[in-house]
Amino acid sequence: MSSGDEPNAERAGPFGPDLPAVPRVLLVEDDDGDAFLVGELLTDAEITVELLRVRTVAQAAAELESGAVVDCLLVDLGLPDAVGLAAVERLRRSTQRHGLPPALVVLTGHSGVDQGVEAVGAGADDYLVKGETGPDLLGRSLRYALQRRRSLAEQRELYRSKVRAAETARLERALLPKPLVDDPTVSIMVGYLPGGGGLLGGDFFDTVQRADGSVLSVVGDVAGHGPDEAALGATLRTAWRTLVLTGTPPQDVPGHLERVLLTERASPDIFVTLCQVHVSADRRTVDVHLAGHPAPMLLTGPVGAVRCDPVVPTSRGRALGIPVPGGWTAQRLTMDGPFAVVMYTDGVVEAALHDAGAGRAGRRTSERLGVAGLGAVVQDELDREGFVGVVERVLHRVRALHGGPLVDDAAMLVVGWTGAVDVVGERSAMLADSAEWAR
Missing domain, CATH: 3.40.50.2300 (Response regulator)
Known part of the structure; x- marks a missing residue:
């Protein structure tokens, strides 16, 4: 005997709510x-x-x-x-x-x-x-x-x-690496804000000090969401750290990382955007490599008067994994005092402003925060409460402007130099999970 019936829908009836009306x-x-x-x-x-x-x-x-x-x-x-x-x-x-x-x-x-x-x-x-x-x-x-x-x-x-x-939270925390930097005058602040879609993203970031004293930092974003993309992001971060620790020249790192991507990605349409920053050992220059990624922002000026300016890209390379000609050439920035570089994934700037009263007058639901909006948020937080804790405050503001959890994951990394051997840099790492941010 076989009834051949379609799957039974839940129907309210005499057996009570959420139970079949005719069992x-x-x-x-x-x-x-x-x-x-x-x-x-x-x-x-x-x-x-x-x-x-x-x-x-x-x-x-x-x-x-x-x-x-x-x-x-x-x-x-x-x-x-x-x-x-x-x-x-x-x-x-x-x-x-x-x-x-x-x-x-x-x-x-x-x-x-x-x-x-x-x-x-x-x-x-x-x-x-x-x-x-x-x-x-x-x-x-x-x-x-x-x-x-x-x-x-x-x-x-x-x-x-x-x-x-719980498993997702553990994996997200595992994606928050511990920077390998010995120089106490180097500031490193990182933050990760999971998206609200319930799927892990492929954002990754890291900072490593090389044997010559120079410091390399990276922020990357794997296209797509899900466990495969998250695992690929973790693989690329590990590969990046290995390349840096083994003395690979900074200009060669993107190419080697692309070879890893081509081997490990699940499908040929997956690509990765990347921003790599190389702070020289004497802290006088910063080389920026962009692989289809948003350009960073530069913080300069004395304590209490720090200025946030966007880095206007003059040498942007293609995203990793895109089958078109072109490589990656560094854009050099010259420093003459304390500074910090703000790197981030596009999940930050793509946050939609939920209404006109969300903190930035004139914004509508369809409008995004954008690079200019993010720069304004960073500058406002620097003016109000200073450099310490700026990553967490900025991500909190972005989430509030969006009106809740972001659609996409958002990562932010700030690496900088205090400008004096007797001034210790700021170090912080923040994962904004649902329990923490509910408070």
Whole structure:
């Protein structure tokens, strides 16, 4: 027997909210008289069900394994091919692939409760004793079994959601690397703001001091979202750090990193944008390599009067993984005092301003923060509260302007030099997870 029904939609009805209005009940009973009695009890209870019947556990298992929609099983514990708990265990195995397994109520001919209690312990939701069950008791048992099965499924899904959220948070924290910099006069502030879509992104960033004292920093963004992109971002960050630590010249790093990308990416349409900053050992020059990535911003000036200016790109290279000619040439910036370079992924500047009163007059829902808007936010935070903690404050402001979690992941890295051997640089790392930012 096969009902051939489409998957059962949730319909409000006499069994309660979120339960089927007309449950499909599969009766597993070999005795015609007992089967007739069950039908009469359901009629007397004024409960409308779609009652189907099979005579053996094997037939019931075949129905369940075929994908037939069944809301509740009524199972006799004295069947020709399965006696007692064997029937319960066999049918529960047959429902393992069901997203919401049917409720299971056993029918026992024994007047004692031992067999019924054992069946519940083996996975049944309730038990009824033949000859002692009236319409009201049968109706109550069906309602209870259906609701209990629904509640257990919801609890299981809630647990799985919590586990997935915890795993995502652990992976996001693992993507927040510890900079390898010994020079105490170098400032490094990093921040990562996960997007609100529930999928991990491929943003990555890192900072390493080389043996000659120079400092290299990188911010990259893998196109797309999901575990594959996140894993690729982690792979590229590790590859980048390895290249730097093994003495690869900064100008050669993008090309080698592209070779890793071409080998590791899941499909040929995946590309990576990149911003690499090389601070010379004497802190007098900063070389910027751009691979299809937003240009950084430059912070200069004395304490209390720090100015934020965009770096106007004069040598932007193609994104990694794009099959077009062209390489990557450094743009050199000359420094004559304290400075900091602000790097970020496009998730920051693509934040949509949710309304005109979100902190920047005249902005509409369709407008983005943009590079100019981000520069204004950074400058405002520098003017109000200074350099310390600026990354966290800026990301907090961006999220507030957006009106909630960003669609895309957003990463920000600030690397700089204090300008004096007796002035210690700022060091901070921030992951804005949902629990922290809910406060």
